[in-house]
Amino acid sequence: MSQFLNALPKAELHLHLEGSLEPELMFALAERNAIALPYTSVEQLRKAYDFGNLQDFLDLYYQGAAVLQTEQDFYDLTWAYIQQCQAQHVLHIEPFFDPQTHTARGIAFETVINGISRALADAEREYGISSGLIMCFLRHLSEAEAFATLQQASPFLDKIIAVGLDSSEQGHPPAKFARVFAKARELGLLTVAHAGEEGPAQNVIDALDVLKVDRIDHGVRAIDDAELMQRLAREKIALTVCPLSNTRLKVFDDMSQHNILQMLAQGVKVTVNSDDPAYFGGYLTENFMALETSLGMTHEQAIALARHSFEYSFATPERKAQLLELLERYAASR
Numbered sequence: 515m516s517q518f519l520n521a522l523p524k525a526e527l528h529l530h531l532e533g534s535l536e537p538e539l540m541f542a543l544a545e546r547n548a549i550a551l552p553y554t555s556v557e558q559l560r561k562a563y564d565f566g567n568l569q570d571f572l573d574l575y576y577q578g579a580a581v582l583q584t585e586q587d588f589y590d591l592t593w594a595y596i597q598q599c600q601a602q603h604v605l606h607i608e609p610f611f612d613p614q615t616h617t618a619r620g621i622a623f624e625t626v627i628n629g630i631s632r633a634l635a636d637a638e639r640e641y642g643i644s645s646g647l648i649m650c651f652l653r654h655l656s657e658a659e660a661f662a663t664l665q666q667a668s669p670f671l672d673k674i675i676a677v678g679l680d681s682s683e684q685g686h687p688p689a690k691f692a693r694v695f696a697k698a699r700e701l702g703l704l705t706v707a708h709a710g711e712e713g714p715a716q717n718v719i720d721a722l723d724v725l726k727v728d729r730i731d732h733g734v735r736a737i738d739d740a741e742l743m744q745r746l747a748r749e750k751i752a753l754t755v756c757p758l759s760n761t762r763l764k765v766f767d768d769m770s771q772h773n774i775l776q777m778l779a780q781g782v783k784v785t786v787n788s789d790d791p792a793y794f795g796g797y798l799t800e801n802f803m804a805l806e807t808s809l810g811m812t813h814e815q816a817i818a819l820a821r822h823s824f825e826y827s828f829a830t831p832e833r834k835a836q837l838l839e840l841l842e843r844y845a846a847s848r
């Protein structure tokens with residue numbers, strides 16, 4: 515493990531809590547809740563994590579989430595992720611959750627958000643890890659279902675900083691959720707959306723122009739459109755890039771093909787993130803390490819990526835200044 519990269523102060527801006535459910539915890543929760551899993555062991559489950567594309571992964575990811583039943587389950591899931599953050603010097607986090615994955619199974623919205631929020635509050639108190647929670651709409655579901663979810667969230671808006679858009683990008687373009695995002699913005703929420711992961715650069719443009727998002731999740735296909743690349747750099751629009759996810763889901767054949775450092779060199783505000791670490795083989799440090807190993811990322815580039823993660827976070831100006839100060843001090847001490 516690279517000591518420099520692990521100790522580097524950093525933020526994570528693209529992490530699905532349901533995607534941090536490790537097989538061991540999945541089995542423990544299945545037992546606690548008397549749920550039968552279609553696998554006999556942790557090893558057998560891990561072997562199934564061989565994905566041809568995003569949809570292959572999503573099918574297993576939604577299936578795995580079925581073991582999450584009680585508020586304590588959501589607390590334990592979130593707390594396990596926070597332990598990783600503490601071990602890897604991740605000082606600020608903006609995790610996603612997918613309420614519809616749970617409400618569709620009869621789990622109350624409040625069960626989900628209360629468990630997650632309690633763990634985030636404990637992270638701040640015990641470790642000083644600050645956070646902002648992002649509620650994602652599943653784009654393979656309808657606009658009406660997204661509106662119903664926003665309605666369910668209304669008593670809990672003080673616990674949510676932004677809304678996002680995830681799940682199957684192909685066939686579900688940003689415009690489908692234009693009105694939901696407009697409503698969310700009216701309610702004072704910030705907005706992000708997955709775009710340009712498997713889908714075309716046009717989805718990045720539409721996420722910006724139609725959904726008016728504050729950040730793009732993934733966005734790696736923007737590289738196909740030179741004008742868009744210039745716009746991203748000029749308008750300082752951050753991309754939350756997920757290297758291990760992109761190779762595990764075959765967005766790139768191999769890490770040596772990944773375009774994150776190319777985008778960085780072109781002035782795009784890229785950040786490094788783990789997406790669904792339990793499924794893709796690594797948390798934030800492992801993602802940074804993959805860039806060092808396969809792309810020859812330098813310490814200066816790693817520091818620039820970490821700097822972006824603080825600058826383009828949704829933390830308060832005071833917290834951002836504090837985080838940036840910690841990073842600059844770390845960089846100067848090297």
Ligand code: ADE
Nearest residue numbers: 530680681682708789790
């Ligand atoms: N949900 C969890 N991970 C995702 C990803 N990489 N893309 C779209 N939806 C997701």
Ligand code: ZN
Nearest residue numbers: 530680708789
């Ligand atoms: Zn994602």
